[in-house]
Amino acid sequence: xxxxxxxxxxxxxxxxxxxxxxxxxxxxxxxxxxxxxxxxxxxxxxxxxxxxxxxxxxxxxxxxxxxxxxxxxxxxxxxxxxxxxxxxxxxxxxxxxxxxxxxxxxxxxxxxxxxxxxxxxxxxxxxxxxxxxxxxxxxx
Numbered sequence: 452x453x454x455x456x457x458x459x460x461x462x463x464x465x466x467x468x469x470x471x472x473x474x475x476x477x478x479x480x481x482x483x484x485x486x487x488x489x490x491x492x493x494x495x496x497x498x499x500x501x502x503x504x505x506x507x508x509x510x511x512x513x514x515x516x517x518x519x520x521x522x523x524x525x526x527x528x529x530x531x532x533x534x535x536x537x538x539x540x541x542x543x544x545x546x547x548x549x550x551x552x553x554x555x556x557x558x559x560x561x562x563x564x565x566x567x568x569x570x571x572x573x574x575x576x577x578x579x580x581x582x583x584x585x586x587x588x589x590x591x
Contacts, residue, residue: 455567459492460527462552462566468573469538479540482571484548486520487534488564490527496556497526498533503550503566508543520552545572 454463469481490496503515518524525533539548549568555561 453567453569455565456491457564458554458562459490460496460554460564461487461489461491462564463487463489464548464567464569466548466569466571468571472540477542479542480544480571480573481538481540483536483538484569484571485534485536486566487532488525488527488552489532490529492556493529494557495526495528496554498524498552499555499561500524500553501550501566502553503548505539505541505548506546507541508545515550539571541571545570547571 452463452465454461456462464484464486466482466484469483472479472481488498498519500516500518501520505513505515521535521537523535527533539546547568547570548566550566552564552566553561554564
């Protein structure tokens with residue numbers, strides 16, 4: 452599990468390898484990830500949109516930008532959490548993701564919450580461990 456705190460919000464991500472699939476002559480590695488957004492601030496805020504940066508094992512990046520998450524733009528009140536699960540296909544066995552959520556709070560003040568860098572890799576792939584300079588925090 453990975454987490455990051457920004458502006459009184461804790462984002463926790465738990466990735467999971469699902470399967471390998473072949474489709475249309477292409478080989479894919481399918482991952483899911485569960486995100487929990489915890490509001491530790493004093494104000495209710497609404498998640499407006501997201502920006503994901505997905506990097507495969509060869510360094511190719513894809514940016515995914517859109518409204519809300521899983522079709523929702525939740526309002527998260529102080530002390531509450533919002534969780535969802537989504538997925539990501541990669542053309543390589545390993546990769547990583549990071550990003551940010553765009554939020555709006557009191558007086559229509561907009562701000563960003565950072566999503567921690569997290570790694571996508573099959574459970575048995577010991578060669579894909581995070582580098583020593585890894586800045587995010589991993590929960591044990």
